[in-house]
Amino acid sequence: MKLAKYSLIVGVAATAVLAGVAQAKDPRTAAQADDEWNYLMAAVEKGDGLWHNGKLGSNGLACGNCHPDGSATNPHTWPKYQTNLGKVGTLRDMINWCITVGRGSCV
Numbered sequence: 413m414k415l416a417k418y419s420l421i422v423g424v425a426a427t428a429v430l431a432g433v434a435q436a437k438d439p440r441t442a443a444q445a446d447d448e449w450n451y452l453m454a455a456v457e458k459g460d461g462l463w464h465n466g467k468l469g470s471n472g473l474a475c476g477n478c479h480p481d482g483s484a485t486n487p488h489t490w491p492k493y494q495t496n497l498g499k500v501g502t503l504r505d506m507i508n509w510c511i512t513v514g515r516g517s518c519v
């Protein structure tokens with residue numbers, strides 16, 4: 413009986429909390445929300461432009477040439493020994509290799 417009583421209280425409390433969360437209003441004005449969205453999308457477009465820019469490095473290849481749809485960007489832990497680098501390298505070393513040394517040796 414006690415367990416049922418507590419379960420009911422917990423259930424009512426959880427429902428009240430969830431209802432409060434559902435009704436929480438965005439503290440931003442519509443104009444502020446638009447500004448933030450536009451700022452975010454400008455960054456996304458800039459990143460997309462860089463991803464497809466073959467002039468970023470010196471081998472004429474863009475990230476997207478070798479990593480179509482983000483392939484082979486599986487999360488490894490860096491630094492690590494990397495065959496392409498022939499040494500223990502950082503993620504920065506790897507990306508630098510990608511756009512300076514890598515030549516069609518796409519994954």
Ligand code: HEC
Nearest residue numbers: 473474475478484485486487488510514515516517518519
């Ligand atoms: C010439 C082809 C080529 C180009 C161009 C290229 N990559 Fe790579 N990238 C590779 C290869 C090959 C690997 C090594 C994959 C492996 O050993 O698992 C790699 C690995 C990576 C990794 C490490 C993935 C992991 O498993 O940790 C990242 C991150 C990455 N590239 C990002 C980029 C970015 C950002 C660009 C553009 C600036 C780029 N790559 C351009 C071929 C390329």
